[in-house]
Amino acid sequence: MSDTTAAVEAATVPAVAEPPSGVVRPRRSGWLRGRTVARSWPALLSWLLLAGLVLVALVGPLLVQGDPLRQTSSALLGPGSAGHPLGTDDLGRDELARLVHGARPLLLVSFAATALAAGVGTLIGLVAGYAGGFVEQVLMRLVDLALAFPSILLVILLVAAAGPGTVSLVLGIGISLAPGLARLARALTAREAARDYVVACRLGGTGAPRILVREVLPNIAGPLLAQVVMTLSIAAGFAAGLSYLGLGIQPPQPDWGYMVQAGQEFLFSAPRLVVLPATLTLLFVVACNFVGDDLRDALDPRGAV
Template identity: 45%
Template structure:
């Protein structure tokens, strides 16, 4: 029979590596993408933008495991550099969304009154428009570039964080420990940093994890339409756009970045679902409504 120490170790291990196979798949995909994004470009012998026209449209081989594109560039190398770019953009945009949305939601929920009303009407206005359509409009007005695309995606996505944080703050500010802190004469800043923010971290982190997959998809979509990364930047969306004209002649040009986008979005969604399952049913319901 297993000892108590062995049982405790098994429980700790299952807490780190979940038993659900789909969740395990999501964790492996996310970890694999992160490893490839960080270390992949270091081991690739090819330059992601250097052209070799004599080697154009070569099928997958030992020299080029995923073939070459219409300009003779190694597709695998461009995918690895694209993973670094796509994941970096997704993390940066999600961080901006989180900071702005959490700040707005915290102020609205704790201040109340006309401040809450004004900020929530702004949030409702943003949530009334489909995010990708609004991002298309903003990116189209600002002009095609990576920075403008990131700005557009950040602008349309912070409202969900604001609504989640506000609802959590409205519930927390009536709790006994917050009331006790007020009666002791603590400042609003002390109450927010000591009691409110620590209790809203978990649902915000879950929403951010789920949001990363959406940002990756939005980045690829805007780049595919020519409003994001511009050639010869190795980005998954631009790779899809440049390879669509060779779909019958070189299937790997579209399939390779398409599969990467699908796996990245699926992996982060599965990981986010696992994190959401660890929360209370109330917090999970709040996230599902966003």
């Protein structure tokens, strides 16, 4: 075959298109891949404790036969009394039933308020971190203004303005905790927005909402999830504290925070009325903190394998 014929045949063979060297394909989040949780006994104990308390709140009222609102003729019965394993309170109500039924309101308010804070804070952080410029300045100055108030004071003002109750408690706690999550979400989003896979999506004509939901959010979900779980402990502390002050769950519905306030009059004669609900609240808060720390260590990109 002559050189001329070979050149003609080579020219007629279609060349395989190579992707531009400067374009990086969008990466997919692998923040849960290869990670393990509960790698130490405090973390494992915290996971079990948190799961146990949630299970008590969900199915406990179905298993405990006592009525938390029913009063008996004898008040302040001691533990081990007939039909009352943990005794009764000053109005003759079964203490075990009140503890079990009191878990659901506290955990419901805590989870709902944390979900609200996570949703609002993540949305603000995503928009501010991705848009930058004037939009970021306006949103983050509003966040800084909210953070200038002590969280507990802001919660009390919001709940007091809306009136005591479950809905106002969720709204007040959720709004007060959203700015902290917004700052974290903005920092993580701004970091991811400068990466090559986001630039590639922009060059490909992908819209901002799709980039944020499909690309950025999955890649910042790990650190955000860890912080959200730790925020859950703050929400629980706020909910119990406001119930103690009379601004939260209203009687006669049992609630751990209100039970502490109602039992403090009998702190020396019947300390279990204060110690038991306070201990359960403390265990829930501590478990959330340890679980959040464990998630942060497991989802830390620097610890990825």
